[in-house]
Amino acid sequence: MASIPWQPRPWHLRAAAIAGLLFLAVFGWFVIDLAAGVPNKKELAAFSDMASANILFDAADREVFTIAREHRIEVPLAEISPNLIKAVIAVEDRRFFEHDGFDPIRIVGAALAVVREREAVQGGSTITQQLARQSVGREKTLRRKLRELLFAAQLEHHFTKKEILELYLNKVYFGDGLYGAEAASRGYFGKKASELSIGEASLLAGLLKAPASYDPSTAPQKAEARQTVVLKAMLDSKAITREEYDQAFKTQIEIYDGLRSEEQYGQYFKDEVRRQLVEQFGEERVEKGGLKVYTTIDPYMQRAADAAVDQSIAEIEKKLPRSKTPRDPLQAALIAIDPDTGAVRALVGGRDFRVSNFNRATRARRQPGSAFKPFVYAAAVEDGFGPDDLIEGLDEPVEASNAAWTPDDEHVDDEVLTLREGLRLSSNRAAVRLLTTVGLRQTMKQARGFGFDDLPAVPSVALGSGEVTLTSITAAYGAFANNGEVFHPHFVRRVVDENGKVLYENHDTPQQPIRPVTAYLMADMLRGVIDGGTGYGVRQMGFNLPAAGKTGTTNDYKDAWFIGFTPSLVAGVWVGYDHPQTIRRNGYAAELAVPMWTRFMKAATKGMNATWIERPRGAIRDVRFNPPPAVLESKPLESKPGFWSRIFGRRN
DSSP states (O other), X not given: OOXXXXXXXXXXXXXXXXXHHHHHHHHHHHHHHHHHTSOOHHHHHHHTOOOOOEEEEOTTSOEEEEEOSSEEOOOXXXXXXXXXXXXXXXXXXXXXXXXXXXXXXXXXXXXXXXXXXSSOSSOSSOHHHHHHHHHHOOOOSHHHHHHHHHHHHHHHHHSOHHHHHHHHHHHSBOSTTEEHHHHHHHHHHSSOGGGOOHHHHHHHHHXXXXXTTTOTTTOHHHHHHHHHHHHHHHHHTTSSOHHHHHHHHHOOOOOOOOGGGGGGSOHHHHHHHHHHHHHHHOHHHHHHOOOEEEEOOOHHHHHHHHHHHHXXXXXXXHTSOTTOOOSSOOEEEEEEEOTTTOBEEEEEOSSOTTTOOOOTTXXXXXXXXXXXXXXXXXXXXXXXXXXXXXXXXXXXXXXXXXXXXXXXXXXXXXXXXXXHHHHXXXXXXXXXXXXXXXXHHHHHHHHHHTTOOSOOOSGGGGGTOSOBOHHHHHHHHHHHHTTTOBOOOBSEEEEEOTTSOEEEEOOOOOBOXXXXXXXXXXXXXXXXXXXXXXXXXXXXXXXOSOOEEEEEXXXXXXXXXXXXXXXXXXXXXXXXXXXXXXXXXXXXXXXXTHHHHHHHHHHHTTTOOOOOOOOOTTOXXXXXXXXXXXXXXXXXXXXXXXXXXXXXXXXX
């Protein structure tokens, strides 16, 4: 019986058509999806842009820090050692200059190398594919791999081989937060990428396979074994000679904590600079990087500041009662400023930046205690009082909030004191009496000129009942060393972008809250605090340069301050707890804060000349300066015009 030939029925045709359309739709979607992963010209141009580090320079224009989401310092290919280029090509893509982004021969060769060496001497992906992977990701799927190939083809089409190599060596990750050859070279060896030896270059190239596994800082044996693999690859590809191989193999490589060493000092300073950059230019601009930031830091002083804080906290804690269980660890802060410019030379905002990055020098507001008294005295001197004029009526109560109030004086029983004696002995009664004599309104107005804007208008402000930051009060003390001028403290001198355009330059002008003669007289009186008053511990610890300053201890011994200065440097220190509580019983600033200040200043001023502040020209005749405490001579309080008439001939 003859078979009946098969003939498609109408529903067969419809099903085939539908299946074909579905196939075309899925295939089209797949092609479109892949095409979506292929960059256009604009995206390729953006691909060559990469976030790089913002480089921070110190006061002498030397590189000290980098600020970046990724530690990267972009450099042209010409500034990368040929040794590193040869090492990378030998181990990552020997046929780099011969293929078009995809290398079938390399894939077969990589497989054979695994069988022969029992280790992945080289991978199957080319340098161009690895570069493309920076955008398409590392997901292990067929779709991702096809996108990578298409992206690599586009890179090969739009960039030259040298441009691809330059992009790769600036983008690739070398571990420990270091991106690109320049950052890696500085981070591991403390040198530029152009200076790498064959041994150093082979070690860096070996990191590319698995940066965490071959980190020479944490896995030196694995790093050395991987370096040997790279050197063999360089020898096999004739990138180096046998003699160069032997020399590199024998040479001991020293790992230098380069860029990473920035975390060892000045962390609070660096963080404050970053905060100000973000405030000025925005987070996005700072993350993009490429800024050259010229700061005011003195690395030597900064290290001295870090050491002084660490040593002093340890010393204080040794003497704390064992039964004391504080809610939080003891903290300290230090800031050093050039009084002539307001440039911050050193900054410590706490005991450990890694534990707490809260900056207690710039952001914490605390009562300064007696450290505020010099500003009350300055208002009095501006108003006509002289250092040796008498402050009388110390036993008389002061009206405060419609009630009589007599401040406590733990160590001063005198009924009459000169201004010089009152400041040297840190008499509470003398400070409050002086404030009420000059007038609360006038004193507060004077304080605002120093930068204190939010102080309570009450008599106890003379004893430091208001709240200030360590930075603001230290800057204000700078007026006594700088003819009465107060500069706003600054951390950044200039900011320049990657094209050399100046984006910011500091041109702050000072305020003049007091006259030069007042500043000089205040500096002279404050010398007495160090030479024979509450700050005498400075001399006992061996700091011999002419200096002046004032201690400050708050109620219940919760805060300890000392702010002092020489003609060229003013520094302030604070000790206390974040949640205010007694540091220790009878914990005066003379014992807690003065040693920290002295340790820092002994190191920071080493080699400086023993000079003092010059008298203002044509002023101050017939006035004695800083006589020894034992021979201080008292005289009746003269009328205010009388004192100034001795200086200027008439009241100004």
